[in-house]
Amino acid sequence: MQNKSFMARLMAAPHIVWSILFIIAPLMFVFYYAFTDKSGAFTLSNIQQLGSPSYLTIFARSGAFALVATAICLLVAYPLAYAISRATPRMQKIYIMLIMLPMWMNFLIRTYSIMAIIEDTGFVNTLLGYLGIDPIHMINTDGAVIFGMVYNYLPYMVLPIHTVLSKLDNRLLEASADLGCTPMQTFFKVVMPLSRSGIVSGITMVFVPSVSTFYISQKLGGSSFDLIGDTIERQFQTAYNYNLGAAMSLVLMAVILISMAIMNRYSDDEGSVVV
């Protein structure tokens, strides 16, 4: 018996060592760099710097963009996931494959392809030109960045919601109708609450990459404004201010962990209600 648990520990050991070296230690370094200056002395100035209006604007803008993109994703994805889940199993499989196919292409390519079509001399404006419509300036606007986020991360919202909806028992809907609910009421009182876990995981899967992106904002937003991701990326790739970059990452991580804790509480509550 003693031998068996020793074996178990021995088998888990390489992974535990790996996790300590390459998950925990790196995070410690983020803390270390965030609270030290270039010479390695303890300082709070990195964190304090982030309290300045210019950085607060960046944080607020990132949060707002990610929230709007997540909300649009949810509004677009839910009806789509619902429509797909009502199709025949064969069609569902094809639809899901079509949703996943763009996801398998690198997000750089997807973003780049959007950029190419909405450029001032891009495909859409050329097409509009043929129709005699003046070109519309789309690239380097807030709308373009949000569209890029929605376009890139929509599948992450559709897939979990579809998974939950496709398992929904049809008899529940019939029962609800029998008991006098209108289709509208059935939707809000039965379908929506039962799909909450899918919605919650969809929201996290869209919000986290949206709030931390830098490529989408660089390509579609131009240099007119920065998001958190752009600012962090610059500290590490061009400005070489690792300490400030680490402090920003720390804040980003904290924001995400807090919002995920709140989201998880929601899905847990739902779980207990269902049980």
Place this chain on the structure above:
Amino acid sequence: MKTLSKVYTMLIFVILYAPIAVMVLFSFNASNSTGVFTGFSLYWYKELLSDPATLSALKNTLILAVTSSCIATIIGTVAAVGISKLKNKHTQNAIMTVTNIPMMNPDIVTGISMMLLFVFVSAKLGASQSLGFGTVLIAHVTFNLPYVILSVMPKIRQMDRHLTEAAMDLGCTPFQAFCKVEFPAILPGIISGAIMAFTLSLDDFVISYFTTGNGFETLPIRIYSMTKKRVTPDMYALSTLIFIAVLVLLILSNVAQGDDKKKTRRAKK
């Protein structure tokens, strides 16, 4: 209602595929415009395939994906078996929480945290070249591990523990019991974990971007540096080739699955 939902679904798919379709179309453009189609040509494909940097990036990506997914699959599978046998539930939970950190953290934070570690350690060791293939490999194994463990774990839980005991009663050593009973039972989980790790590694840009150094370029990093400059259709050609590769793989895997199902159905009859 039915037609409305059909129209809606179609509309979303049109928007989803329009940029890709335009890209495929313009990869065959004779001029370097991305707005006006001037004529059919394979010029950009020739340009792309004669570019040594892109080809070496492709090679690097494949080597990286194969090595990192193999290492992650081995460490992850062994760890999943070990973790599931641990008596102490708190230790189990603690290990799983730490394992999941790279999955929950934004990629940019995972990337820079590892970069800070590598830069710091190599500065202490006095190494001149701190970032390169080794560091990217470590980073990829790290973010692949949770996916391997999470796909093997459920298979271990589903397995009937009595089977292993029965094997040992019948004279197997614990190692034989593992090879003959446990391993085949969890193999589907191992395979799907390995495939997931492989594709994630192929696709990763952000973490590689921060943990790589001069001299080691993966395909996504190559794409990034190509798109930094002015838009030219050789990028489209590359993207079209990737799109076709993905499409073929997806269709093949679906056909293979379909065949499997047919076979099992026939076997049941």
